[in-house]
Amino acid sequence: MALSAVLRPGHVCLRVLDLEAAIVHYRDRLGLQETDRDDQGRVYFKGWDEQDWFSVVLREAPEPGMDYLGFRVLNEAHLARYEAALRAFGCQVERIPAGELRHCGARVRFDSPTGHWFELYASKDCKGNGLGRLNPNPWPEDLKGMQPSRFDHCLIYGDDLDGTVRLFREVLEFDLTEQIMEGELMVGAFLTCSNKAHDIAIIRHAEKGRFHHASFLLGTWEEVLRAADLISMHDIPLDIGPTRHGITRGRTIYFFDPSGNRNEVFCGDYTWYADHQPITWTTDQLGRAIFFHDRKLNERFLSVVT
Amino acid sequence: MDTHFEVLIEDTAERFICQPNDSVLKGMERLSRCDIPVGCRGGGCGVCKVQVIHGQYLRRRMSRAHIGDAEAAAGIGLACCLVPLSHLTLRVVRAPCAPLFGARRPQNSAPVSPGSPRPHKE
Helix, strand or coil: CCCCCEEEEEEEEEEECCHHHHHHHHHHHCCCEEEEECCCCCEEEECCCCCECCCEEEEECCCCEEEEEEEEECCHHHHHHHHHHHHHHCCCEEEECCCCCCCECCEEEEECCCCCEEEEECCECECCCCCCCCCCCCCCCCCCCCCCCEEEEEEEEECCHHHHHHHHHHHCCCEEEEEEEECCEEEEEEEECCCCCCCEEEEECCCCCEEEEEEEECCCHHHHHHHHHHHHHCCCCEEEEEEECCHHHCEEEEEECCCCCEEEEEECCCCCCCCCCCEEEEHHHHHHHHCCCCCCCCHHHHHCCC | CCCCEEEEECCCCEEEEECCCCCHHHHHHHCCCCCCCCCCCCCCCCCCEEEEEECCEEECCCCCCCCCHHHHHCCEEEHHHEEECCCEEEEECCCCCCCCCCCCCCCCCCCCCCCCCCCCCC
């Protein structure tokens, strides 16, 4: 199979300390579209070019971080197949009924060796991108903020990197696109279910279940620079950038939401095909692997997580 | 009333003035100082932990993962979430430096061989 029956990262549920401040950040600054709220107080968002009803869900909680990352799969048959395979792998697996997240079909939730929770689902209501499917315009005019077209991927930190990499490769049929090696020890893994340079990335870390960032796609380097302008115009806490990653080649900027969850907006990577071989980065050249221009390790970027 | 309060870092005897309504960390960053480590600036990461020894302050919401009730009662908080209401004296509570990429390989986990081909798919 050239591509996994896992289609894409479809939603990320983030915990925030102050929901109202987070809504202003994600809707007006980052520039996602608010698409719903539910009776649990959760707020739903999407990027403008996403068809599905939502891709980001915010929940107010006493600790920020990631509740779970969900992936859309091709259909119910593949969902059932993956569910059985996850149980066979040894994951804790539970079925969450359709509608628990509004507009989303039944979800298969499972844990992982790094302590993160993930979900698979096969259906979600279509909201559309507002342009229609008959002779459409190329972009909508009513966008705010940085205007990302979609939620793209997450980077997570956890202890048993090898176990979670095996879970994604062997059970969910992801490809390893790039890896960071310290001798024979893998310390970073970049994995795709599609043709992207990564749909999820994992870094080895002392603690389980940590969240490094959620990333959103822009179209051009000029849009990354415009995002940097907005970060200063609105005094958003900057992490690092604009710059380029060696790993994945992304042109990028990182910043924090009002609860300390890191966000990235980026453009550009390359097209992965299943016959390609993984790229390897060695930790003795980690500086340029991570930030290709200044080639220095940045302690905050490497160590600050929620 | 003068709302420009002075922050004294007891460890280093360094002082800086906070602008009104700025957190301790924000006030420090405005002056391009680096007395307190700077992380997410949103109360999430726990990097800028301090203990207030003297003075009054307002506490904004911060992660319970880093500041529990007992710590809060002892005047410990994240500098990005503490807003001076008077002159403050504080100590920096430096978290132990976690090793990059964790300590070592967890038990019961076989290594993934570097650059190995994709697992066979049925």
